[in-house]
Amino acid sequence: MSDSIAHSASRAATVLAAVCVAAVILPLSFSAGAIATPAIGRALGGGPVALNWITNAFMLAFGSCLMAAGTLADRFGRRRVFLAGVSVFSLMSMLLALAPGTVWVDLLRAAQGVGAAAALAGGSAALAQEFDGHARTRAFSLLGTTFGVGLAFGPVLAGGLIELFGWRAVFVSTALLGALALLLAAPGMPETRDPHAAAVDWPGMASFTAALGLFTVAILEAPDLGWGDPVIGALLAAAAVALVAFALIERRSARPMLDLSLFRYRRFVGVQLLPIATCYCFVVLLVILPIRFVGIEGYAPLNAGLMMIALSAPMLFMPMLAVRLTRHASPGLISSLGLLIAAAGLLWLGGVPVGAEPVALLVPMAVIGIGTGLPWGLMDGLSVSVVPKERAGMATGIFSTTRVAGEGLALAMVSAALAGFAAAGLAPLAATLARFAPGAMAGASGSLRTPIDLAAQRLATGDLSGAAAILPGVPLVLLRQHYADAFHLLTYGLAAITVLAALATLRYLGVGERQSTPVASATACDDAS
Template sequence: MSDSIDHTASRGAAVLAAVCVAAVILPLSFSAGAIATPAIGRALGGGPVALNWITNAFMLAFGSCLMAAGTLADRFGRRRVFLCGVSVFSLMSMLLALAPGIVWVDLLRAAQGVGAAAALAGGSAALAQEFDGHARTRAFSLLGTTFGVGLAFGPVLAGGLIELFGWRAVFVSTALLGAMSLLLAAPGMPETRDPHASGVDWPGMASFTAALGLFTVAILEAPDIGWGHPAVGSLLAVAAGSLVAFVLIERHTARPMLDLSLFRYRRFVGVQLLPIATCYCFVVLLVILPIRFVGIEGYAPLNAGLMMIALSAPMLVMPALAVRLTRHASPGLISSLGLLIAAAGLVWLGGVPVGAEPAALLVPMGVIGIGTGLPWGLMDGLSVSVVPKERAGMATGIFSTTRVAGEGLALAMVSAALAGIVAARLTPVVAALAPLAPGHKLMAAGGGAPRTAIDLAAQRLATGDLSGASTLLPGVSLAMLRQHYADAFHLLTYGLAAITVLAALATLRYLGLGDRQGASVATTAATATTATCDDAR
């Protein structure tokens, strides 16, 4: 009996270690990519759109494929999908280190995102099968902390590798970590499947992936070619049609990829709100802050990475603290308070001018990280409580899709909003200094709405290309461009804070105050399936 218990504990530790190593890679790849983008641009060239796709291609493929990966994990085996995903991710990382041009980088980043989706969906589902009760809560809390490690040290690792060895070393490092995860998982991770899975919902998978993918591409491309461009309208129309088809397919499928009836329950909806909220108060900052530090304020990549620790380091401790706090308050209340703290940090950060001392930036960044860390530590554990254990692949697929797709869409919308605010503030300045001649109007690719030099300069400024913006607007000084960027950033953080406050109120509404005596997340997870019947209204 003792040998059996020891073997089970050893196997569980191996599974947890393998999934956590993979979980370090995914946010590391995301956050490190933002630091590496300027260096890639200098080495391989490419305009703002091509450089944006270094991050966007990864996030688009990642988010679009997660739901399908969760379904495949339930049907064909969580171990198999996890190992395939990590293998693809590692292989694409090595190929990225050898990429000869920016187009290859974008394409390989998309393929890397597919591997990441399989790794996360398969690994999370395997973790849910391996642990029960409070052990499962601790495992998912550690998973959240591991994500925090990747977020905290990804920029630092990327900055150091870029300065020492060049940007290609960033992708070599993720390939090596992927290989480590494979070595840990291959011998010890057991194979598990959904015993009731009778087939794969291929039509549902195809329609959902098409809907999400096409909609995201439309959002990403619209700021560059114009919302009135025929391609944008076509993409949105096909995406809407694919979504309608998905809903119809899922309603008439015996074993659907997504059980739509879950949306009738408050608890299920509330859990999905948490990753959406953290997108706007935290994740978008992982991209736009390094751009500001390196491109606008002139910090070296390593220094920018070190500054980002202030934002991400709280993720190392706050998830575990959040679980402890559930002894005294409900997860809904803790998550809502955390989001309100993050919103206050956003308002504080927005008031810091460009060129201020680093300490003026680091303190509000730390406040944002502390606030975001509270819901971050609870939402992974809560996500597996919304469906029966054998459908863990679907649960993690839904939650992870909401998280990653939300991140991609939030990043696209926030980047477009920042460029739009910059353009609006520059327009009267440029008109007063040197009115644009008609010949300065540029046509968007494919014959879309006319784009002025102001629009293009604003887009370059939003991506940290200060010199490129100055070239397009020679009458505007660098100091003035920095100031208008700072003003736009200030307004943007106010908008992000407002979204975060609304998300905090909605989270409290859907997840509720709960048991004031301190029901733990483990108890919440164990009772959530039956509690949803009482929660439905």
């Protein structure tokens, strides 16, 4: 009997270790990719849209495939899907290290995102099968902490590798970590599946992927083509049609990929709000801050990565603290308080001028990280409490899709907003440039975008020299100031979204549901309002 218990504990520890290693490399690939983007642009070329796709192709494929991966894990086996996902992710990482051009990087990053979706969905569902009750809460809290490790050290690792070996070494490192996850999981992870799983919902999968993909492409292309361009209108209309089709397909399916009836439960809705909120107060900063530090402020990649620790390091301890705090207050109250702290940090960060001393940036970044760490530590555990254990693939698939798809959309919208704010600030220069350098204001052939718009887009991607080349005669110091003004407006918008999310979290997750076994094993029935 004791041998059986010891074997079971050893098996659970092996599963936890394998999933946590995979959980480190997924955010590491995301945050490290942001640091590597300027270096990739210098080495391989490519315009702002192509460089934006280095991050967004990964996030789009990741987010659009997560629910499908959760369904596949329930039907064909969590171990099988996890191993396949980590293998694809590692292979694509090695191919990325050999990519000959930016377009190849974009395509391989999309394929890498598909592997990441399978790894996360299969690994999370396998983890939910190995642990129960409070042990499951601790396991998923550790999973959240390992995500924090990847976020915290991804920029530093990327910066050091870029300076020592070049940007290709960043992808080699993630491939090696993927190989480690395979070595841990292959011999020790048991196979589990949902015995009641139905056939794969291919129509639902296709319509959801189409809706998310079309909308993201429209957001990313709008700054280049213009919001009034017929192509953007057609993309948005097609995305809306695909979304309606998805909803109709899921309502009529006997075993849908997304069970829409779950949204009748108040706490289920509240859980989905948390990853959306953290997208806007934290995740987008993992991309736009390195761009600012390297492209606008002029920091070396390694120094930029070291500065990012101020934002991400709180993820190493705040998730565990959040779980402990649930003994004294409800998860809803703790999460809302954290979001309000993060909003205050955003307002503080937005007021720091370009060229300020590093400490002026590091302190508000740490405040944002501390505030975000509170909901970050609770939302993974809450996500598996809304459906029965045997539907863990569905629960983690929905939650992870909300998180990753929200991140991809947030990045696309924030990039577009930053470019828009910069263009509005630069607009008064148009008359001056037209007077003294009329040739500079002639738009590119076949393009509705003015040089002001093009320069603003370059600024938003950290290409200061590219913006200066488009607007000859405009001093670099003035371009930096316009970027700072645009960044200031952006942080105000992000803070407003975060405050609204905090209020909504209080409404849906409640303030009086304190529990001694935090975010452990409530069922969907407990959440009905």
